[in-house]
Amino acid sequence: MPASPAATLPAPVLHGVDHTARPTWKLRETVHFYRDILGLPLVHAITAKGWGREKEQHADFIHFFFDAGKGALIAFFYYVGTKQPPELVVPRGYMAMANHTAWSVDTEEELLAWQKRLEMQGVTVSQSVRHEILESIYFRDPNFYPIEISRRLRDVERPDATDAELTIDAALELDATGHWTDIEQLWRTKARYVEKYRDALAESEAS
Amino acid sequence: MSGFYLLDVPEFAPLAAAALRTGKAREEKKIGCYRFIAFEDRLDIERADTGLTEAVWYGCLTAGLDGKIARFDSLRLTLVATNEPILPHA
Known part of the structure; x- marks a missing residue:
């Protein structure tokens, strides 16, 4: 099979969290909690007129950021004059x-x-x-x-990653059956993957 | 042979130790980063003998199980040999 165009490019690397964000309809309580109770510095705030998306009826908003250390920010959107939709409770x-x-x-x-x-x-x-x-x-x-x-x-070391790969391989096998209902099934399937790993190890040691 | 695998990391070591102390289990040769604790027909491990918190206890078979769980609650883990299929509907 030919390599996908993406596979021919150098793999880009991420360098940790810049920020995560979520909506709030409790501006005062949120600022008090993060800034005053947790003591996280309020480091940035954007205010904008709906980002110009009139068609979408995008509300005007404040997007504000607190510093949680090592450059990781936690951010909120407060949409002015809106009510919290039930699906976001x-x-x-x-x-x-x-x-x-x-x-x-x-x-x-x-x-x-x-x-x-x-x-x-x-x-x-x-x-x-x-x-x-x-x-x-x-x-x-x-x-x-x-x-x-x-x-x-x-x-977290190399064995943790090896184990995680075998866990996910076993889980994907079970997930594909449409009959997976409990973790014991995963643990029993995982044993087979560990046995394949054992056989692959033995083969590489023998060669 | 029935048994369970353990990733060879500190948090699971007390489970292996407790299993071996029962006298009903033996440790097989290590496979890469995995230990394998074998038993014949049945193995009972008391959580109190492992010292594991529930957060680790309830995930302690994550490395793999050759066998079947007969009981698994906050007090005890009972494993038995089995020939049953993994998925009953498969």
Whole structure:
């Protein structure tokens, strides 16, 4: 098969997060939370007349940015004179929490300091939770957007990437069947992929 | 042979240790970055013996399972040998 035109180009590289953005209909509460409670510097604000999109009836807006460290900004759009559409209300429940922002800190002391600061400011914050490579605390902003602050428990290394590739390969196989219903099916399929990885290793060692 | 794989990283090591302490499991030769903990017919692992938090416990078979889960709750993981197909409708 001929290589796609894109494959012949040098692979471009990303250099981390510039900003993420979401809408808000709580201007005062959002500014108070991010600037005053979290203490994130307000570093930029754009105000515009609907970006000129009259056909779309694009509302006039403020687009404002807070600095969350290492150049990563968190930004909001406040659409003047509009009401929040029902489909943009953050739903309750765990599925909507998948759409979240996770900031990093370097040490356990920093993580606990954030937990204490949030509690002292009246923000409901979780206990710290240790996952495989992260220890995290969780809370919500005034818009009910979920936020996580986490620290790395160890570096992500080559075996983690190898394992992730095998996991996704197994998941794609199951997903294609249309009959995948639980994680045990994935774990059993994954074992076959690890066995293929073993066979490939043995072959490369033998040659 | 039944068993489960573990990525050879610190967070899963306590699961292997607890499995081996039961006397019903043995560790096979390492495969690249994976460990394999084998058992014959059945293996019971108590979460209390692993010291794993629930956040790691409930994902502890992510590296792969040759067998079937008979019980998996916050207290215990029970694995058994199986010949059943992975997907019943496949």
